[in-house]
Amino acid sequence: MGYILAIDQGTTSSRAIVFDAALTPVATAQQEFTQHFPHSGWVEHDPEEIWQSVLTTSRLAIEKGGIAAKDIAGIGITNQRETTVVWDRETGQPIHNAIVWQDRRTANYCRDLREDGFEEVVTSRTGLLVDPYFSATKLRWLLENVEGAREAAEAGKLAFGTIDSWLIWKLTGGKAHATDATNAARTMLYDIAKGRWSTTIAKKLGVPMEMLPEVKDCAAEFGVTDPGHFGVEIPILGVAGDQQAATVGQACFKPGMLKSTYGTGCFALLNTGDQMVRSENRLLTTIAYQLDGKVTYALEGSIFIAGAVVQWLRDGLKIIESAGDTQSLAEAADPEQEVIIVPAFTGLGAPYWNPDCRGAVFGLTRNSGPAEFARAALESVGFQTRDLLEAMQADWSDDARPTLRVDGGMTASDWAMQFLSDILGAPVDRPKVLETTALGAAWLAGYKAGLCPEPDEFATSWALDRNFTPQMEEAAREARYGAWKKAVRATIAAV
Numbered sequence: 001m002g003y004i005l006a007i008d009q010g011t012t013s014s015r016a017i018v019f020d021a022a023l024t025p026v027a028t029a030q031q032e033f034t035q036h037f038p039h040s041g042w043v044e045h046d047p048e049e050i051w052q053s054v055l056t057t058s059r060l061a062i063e064k065g066g067i068a069a070k071d072i073a074g075i076g077i078t079n080q081r082e083t084t085v086v087w088d089r090e091t092g093q094p095i096h097n098a099i100v101w102q103d104r105r106t107a108n109y110c111r112d113l114r115e116d117g118f119e120e121v122v123t124s125r126t127g128l129l130v131d132p133y134f135s136a137t138k139l140r141w142l143l144e145n146v147e148g149a150r151e152a153a154e155a156g157k158l159a160f161g162t163i164d165s166w167l168i169w170k171l172t173g174g175k176a177h178a179t180d181a182t183n184a185a186r187t188m189l190y191d192i193a194k195g196r197w198s199t200t201i202a203k204k205l206g207v208p209m210e211m212l213p214e215v216k217d218c219a220a221e222f223g224v225t226d227p228g229h230f231g232v233e234i235p236i237l238g239v240a241g242d243q244q245a246a247t248v249g250q251a252c253f254k255p256g257m258l259k260s261t262y263g264t265g266c267f268a269l270l271n272t273g274d275q276m277v278r279s280e281n282r283l284l285t286t287i288a289y290q291l292d293g294k295v296t297y298a299l300e301g302s303i304f305i306a307g308a309v310v311q312w313l314r315d316g317l318k319i320i321e322s323a324g325d326t327q328s329l330a331e332a333a334d335p336e337q338e339v340i341i342v343p344a345f346t347g348l349g350a351p352y353w354n355p356d357c358r359g360a361v362f363g364l365t366r367n368s369g370p371a372e373f374a375r376a377a378l379e380s381v382g383f384q385t386r387d388l389l390e391a392m393q394a395d396w397s398d399d400a401r402p403t404l405r406v407d408g409g410m411t412a413s414d415w416a417m418q419f420l421s422d423i424l425g426a427p428v429d430r431p432k433v434l435e436t437t438a439l440g441a442a443w444l445a446g447y448k449a450g451l452c453p454e455p456d457e458f459a460t461s462w463a464l465d466r467n468f469t470p471q472m473e474e475a476a477r478e479a480r481y482g483a484w485k486k487a488v489r490a491t492i493a494a495v
Contacts, residue, residue: 005019031056260405338483
């Protein structure tokens with residue numbers, strides 16, 4: 001049994017990758033699923049559609065790999081975080097669509113909590129800020145707005161979970177209701193210092209404790225699959241939220257190591273070891289991973305819109321046919337124009353945390369066209385990343401900026417990565433394996449199965465594809481970043 005099945009359940013698609021014992025990808029399958037936008041600022045997924053996409057891609061990856069299910073030593077799951085599902089324990093049916101991490105419907109309730117002085121309680125226990133981004137207020141909304149939900153929850157008939165918990169439940173045929181510490185840490189209900197659900201927060205939000213899943217290490221026994229899914233029982237041995245899985249996949253095991261993942265959003269994590277750093281700059285204190293009962297903490301900055309701004313160019317404005325078109329357009333853009341896109345489509349994340357902002361474009365001229373929009377879209381990701389690193393440096397260290405390890409779909413663009421290095425004034429390392437999220441999930445499962453090496457040995461296998469170093473002059477860098485900050489201030493002022 002020398003294979004690992006990694007399930008990478010993302011915001012817009014589900015993927016399954018079969019890895020061999022050396023953590024080399026053998027076969028991949030991917031399937032997109034429907035995005036639902038019932039109101040402005042609302043984003044939903046159909047949990048059953050997600051489950052079917054996971055089951056389909058998992059079966060297809062095994063088939064494409066030419067292996068038997070019995071040869072899989074374990075399953076690793078990584079998932080879009082914060083997205084909230086509630087289902088009936090008896091029927092296994094969701095009571096409503098999943099409310100996605102991007103969803104802002106609970107913004108007013110979050111404002112009430114902050115005005116009530118409750119954010120200090122939340123931050124002291126969870127390391128998070130009170131924001132619609134996290135699961136807890138989404139869960140409360142479901143209990144308040146789905147007919148009969150609160151009564152059923154208080155009677156112990158409903159289960160809550162982030163996407164990992166939902167998939168574990170479905171894979172095990174309803175026998176396991178569990179999550180890992182990294183996903184629990186993103187719910188706004190989990191005390192990351194004490195390692196348990198917070199009764200204080202749950203009571204304030206009206207969440208019955210019976211709804212909450214059991215919390216385990218990232219590498220642990222989460223149950224076995226129902227034989228009906230793959231013909232045999234396969235143990236689920238690794239679980240981590242997507243950004244934490246990428247941190248593991250990037251082998252950021254030492255304090256001070258930094259990674260940033262560019263998918264639908266952008267998420268930078270700085271390993272702070274056993275030190276739980278309390279941010280003074282509106283970053284999040286979170287769990288990087290938990291192995292063998294030991295917690296490793298991180299500072300995290302979250303950008304809601306990264307790759308999604310390129311999707312907007314493709315699907316909204318229809319000025320590109322594919323994401324790959326942005327590089328050639330950016331290269332052809334008029335250097336005299338300074339178009340800036342602030343992609344606050346669903347509010348601004350760290351370090352601003354303004355859920356009411358909406359996107360804005362500055363610097364348009366009569367000659368602005370697709371090339372200038374493409375360049376501005378890619379640059380917006382670099383600018384937002386610098387926002388995060390400025391805040392991290394203020395919280396963690398005043399030393400020179402560390403090398404940033406990057407991954408995710410957008411990193412395939414040399415132009416975007418060079419601009420990122422330029423605007424940060426720091427080196428950017430792109431690994432040979434860009435799919436570090438799935439790799440991290442595979443390593444966790446393989447580590448628990450006894451197939452994969454200890455963290456230090458695994459770290460030696462990290463391989464560089466390309467190093468990007470700053471080429472922009474300091475004065476130009478600061479002028480460009482100053483223009484971005486001015487645009488953000490104007491966007492916030494328009495609320």
